[in-house]
Amino acid sequence: MYADNEKLKDLLKSKIGKAPEKPTKELYQMVIxxxxxxxxRLVIVYSSLTISMVRKNFGEGLGASIKKLNGGKKNDELANKVMGQASDDIKLTSGSLIEISRLPGFVLETKGECLKVKLGMIMQWNEVMGEVISKVESELLCRAYINMYLGDDPLDKDAKDKFGISLISLF
Structure with a gap:
């Protein structure tokens, strides 16, 4: 996770004032x-993934987060917009990146970069394909997405904890 530290610092100082001893639920909620x-930035380490596999698993997690923040109401259509119209046939090789950004104005933008490397006797090439897969303006979607990483049941607890420590260091 990467964030605009200066804007986070301004947000935290305006709402809290002084640093808590450890990251709190309220601190994470302010960021969400x-x-x-x-x-x-999601880095693919498993070499046999396809966009359809990522779309399915990601959609389930994001769908649950939307439901939680939306008073128990599902919105699968909104959750499915994140991977946009990317072809289900795209194979993600090890090292491929999916970068999902919450941009100002509550815009969630998904970019994909597929890195393909062929090694031969002398030949080696890299093909980097960076394209915007989707761009969706939705406050609920943006909040639900960040909630997946900083909420009560994060996808990666260690990443949440490290992010929390970095938040406190901004004070």
Whole structure:
């Protein structure tokens, strides 16, 4: 996770004033509810994934987060917009990136970069394909997405804890 530290610092200092001893639920909630730019970079390490597999698993997690923040109401259509119209046939090789950014204005932008490397006797090439897969303006979607990483049941507890420590260091 990457964030605009100066804007996070301004947000935290305006709402809290002085640093808590450890990250709190309220601290994380402020970040979830804010409009500060945050980028999550997903690096594919498993070589047999396809976009359809990522779309399915990601959609389930994001769908649950939307439901939680939306008073128990599902919105699968909104959750499915994150992976946009990317072809289900795209194979993600090890090292491929999916970068999802919450941009100011509550815009969630998904970019994909497929890295293909062929090694031969002398030949080696890299093909980097960076394209915007989707761009969706929705406060609920942005909050639900960041909630997946900083909420009560984060996808990666260690990443949440490290992010929390970095938040406190901004004070």
């Amino acid at each position: 509810d804010s409009d500060v730019e945050i980028v999550v």
